[in-house]
Amino acid sequence: MASSRVLNFGAGPSALPASVLEKAAEGLLNFNGTGIGIAEISHRSKEFTAFVANLEFLIRTQLDVPPTHAILFTQGGGSAQFSATVLNLLARHRLLHPHLSDDERVMDYVVTGSWSEKAAEEAKRMGGSRVNVAVDSRKYSKDGKSFDNIPPHTEYAFSPDPALIYYCENETVDGVEFSHKDADATSFPYHLLDKGALLPLVADYSSSFMCRPIPHLSDHAVIFAGAQKNIGPAGLTILIVRQDCIVDVDAAAQLGATPIPLTMSYKTLFDSKSLYNTPSVLPIYIAGLVLEHLAELGGLKYYEQTNRKKAEKVYEAVRKGEEKAVLQRKVQDGAGSWMNVVFSVLGDGAEQRFIEGAEKEDMKGLKGHRSVGGIRVSLYNAITEADTDKLIGYIEKFVLAESNTTS
Ligand SMILES: Cc1ncc(COP(=O)(O)O)c(C=O)c1O
Known part of the structure; x- marks a missing residue:
């Protein structure tokens, strides 16, 4: 069966290891010896909940995620996180600074490609704060309009005490990525950020999750990634969220923040161990197999x-x-x-x-x-x-x- 496959260099959904897919095919008929297929078994069964706990373990140990950060699973892809990060971090900011007007509340966006541009557009559309484009890399491009570079560190203009600071680590469309070495001129300028506070740093890792270690992981408030590049099928979104960003969104709404749908609230996901409603069972299963495979290879x-x-x-x-x-x-x-x-x-x-x-x-x-x-x-x-x-x-x-x- 595997021999009829071609080489798939697609950007996502993309190639998955054939040996994992063969194992997953077995699981479709009989998940972990239960006699029930993975697409048929209850997400509340002890076998599936153990599988989810192991998926979290595999991510935590391989990426070295500290106990200060929760690992959560949800649906909706990176695009849903363009909105969810805004809602959850504006709720956090509202609780920290209840008296600021919308205009005094700022979200910083680092725009280095089509996906971070889209995220910034969504933030503007949602309102509730001012969006500051901390840098737009097109200004430093060869033709003045393409996303073809990472801007020099000197060009970032971050705001004091923003509700969030957003960047996309790997721009899938434009082929632009931050270097993971601090000393490089094309690294993300972590050194410019205020280390005195808990940073509201948000990173879209959709197309580079698990391809190498994440620099400064513990400085991040939220890291999110759709699964459909390195991890598994579309339908699963992985979140790494620092505990102080898991806030009571209803208390924030009472202070004037935008009410958040329960399925988008990080607190709902955290309190329910990512099982508030039926999760994307099959993508979770395949992601678990892919990460086991990754661990086996080193x-x-x-x-x-x-x-x-x-x-x-x-x-x-x-x-x-x-x-x-x-x-x-x-x-x-x-x-x-x-x-x-x-x-x-x-x-x-x-x-x-x-x-x-x-x-x-x-x-x-x-x-x-x-x-x-x-x-x-x-x-x-x-x-x-x-x-x-x-x-x-x-x-x-x-x-x-x-x-x-x-x-
Ligand atoms: C870097 C990045 N962010 C966000 C997205 C949007 O993801 P989704 O289609 O899962 O909403 C993509 C999709 O390819 C992406 O590559």
Whole structure:
């Protein structure tokens, strides 16, 4: 069955390890020896609740999440968290500072790509505070309008005591990612934030969760990630929430904050151990199997090494394609994503030729996002080094053929 599969370089939903999917297929018929399939068993059964507790354990131990932070599971994807982070952190801010007017309450957004832009737009739409774009990376782009870089640390303008400070660690559409090394000019500027207070720092890790350790994890108020890139099928959203951000949202509403639907309140999720209502049972199951697989392979240390190598190899192949004037990088040095490598293929119809040629060799999902075009190679955890080498072989062959026709 697995041998008929092609290589899927899609950006999400994306490739999952075949061995995990085969195990999941068994679980669809008989979950953990219960004789009941995973899609049929009660989410309140002791077997399923134990599975959820183990999923939390796998995340906590592998990412080294401290006891100050809860791990919660919900639905709605990253997009629902664009709204939920605003609602929950505005409720927290209201409880801390009940007398501020909406205009005095500020939320800082770091905009480095299409997803953080969307999150900032949602925050503006929801009201209840002023949105300050702390930096917009388009200002530092080569063409003045693209998300192709991480801005210099000197350019961030954070507000004093904001309700939240938001960033997206890996911009899936634009292929831009913060460096995870503080010393790099393209890291997130944690050093500029007020360490005296508990930071209301929110990070969207949807497309880089579990690909390497999370820097400064304990400084974050909320980290969220939709599962459908590195972890499992769509339908599960993972949250890491610092305890002081799990607030009584009804008490905040009495002070004037926007009332929060119970399913979006972090307190509801926390109090119910993520089982307030029926959770996304099957995605949770597959995520658990994926994380067990990850632990067996050596955990985040293994993935950090492998993912670095995969990305370096693809960037090198693109660089060589640039030398032959066949390919062109879209992202500035130091800002290239490990998970989504984006580039253009130069010449009339060349991008289409690239995609069709790859498909003939059973490699799919390489078309860039519809809003930006080009090629996007997604290198999530399930893509192995051997898979990456196969793609690189194809890129090299393509570059050679194209440079022969143009010279
Ligand atoms: C970085 C990032 N954030 C948010 C989203 C939105 O996620 P969802 O479609 O699960 O709402 C995506 C989707 O691809 C994403 O890549």
